Amino acid sequence: MAAALFEDDYLEEEKVADRGDLVEFDRGLYKHYGVAVDSKHVVHLTSADPGSSRCKFSCAGPKAEVKKERISQVAWGNRYSVLKKREQEEACRNSNSIIRDAEDMVGMKMSYNLLEKNCEHFARNLVFGVPKCKQVAQAADKAKIASFFGIMFVAALAIFKIFRG
Structure with missing residues (x-):
């Protein structure tokens, strides 16, 4: 499964995230995940604390918030991959359903657990219907x-x- 890598917000047209694609942000020791809602924005589960948006970890506490932000802002200047829905081996949900559900969740605060309720669980549940x-x-x-x-x-x-x- 091929993934396109980007380093900034200037993207070649064929590498732009489509609605409903998974976006994987490289954080060094781990990956942070979100769902593209358009070519420049992602909905993701991250820290509910507004002061920790640039901390080492995507969520440093037991509470998280669903946010819609620019892909370049979430990337923190690091590399990220767009995992195209059409290239996934698993069956994906309908793009309109993914986007509707993602947008409806923006602003929601929820519990965060690294092993059971993290950003990857959140994003994969939106795209595939399974929190994995x-x-x-x-x-x-x-x-x-x-x-x-x-x-x-x-x-x-x-x-x-x-x-x-």
């Missing part, structure tokens, strides 16, 4: 692998101690 977060699943898989190797290391040390002495 691939980042959380990937992190859980990595944690399982790390745990497995940690257990294997401890077991190897124990076996080494038994045979050594």
Whole structure:
């Protein structure tokens, strides 16, 4: 699945976000997600605190707010990808329904939970109808692998101690 990368608000015509596309913002250690409501604006779940719009994390507390902002403002000067609806493997909701629901939610405050109710859950629920977060699943898989190797290391040390002495 191809993704177009942008660095500023000057976009080539074929790379402009279409209504209902997922927009993935690169934050370094994680990705922030929103839904394009037109070629220059995104609706996303972010911090309800107006003073934290440029903090390191997209939402630093238990409360979040649905906001409509310019894509370039949400990008914070970082790279972002437009994940085209037509290129997704999952079935997408109708663009008009996505936009209507996204616009209706602007200004709503809701609880935020990194593992169960984050910006990716919010955006994917609007586009696909399922609140899923691939980042959380990937992190859980990595944690399982790390745990497995940690257990294997401890077991190897124990076996080494038994045979050594």
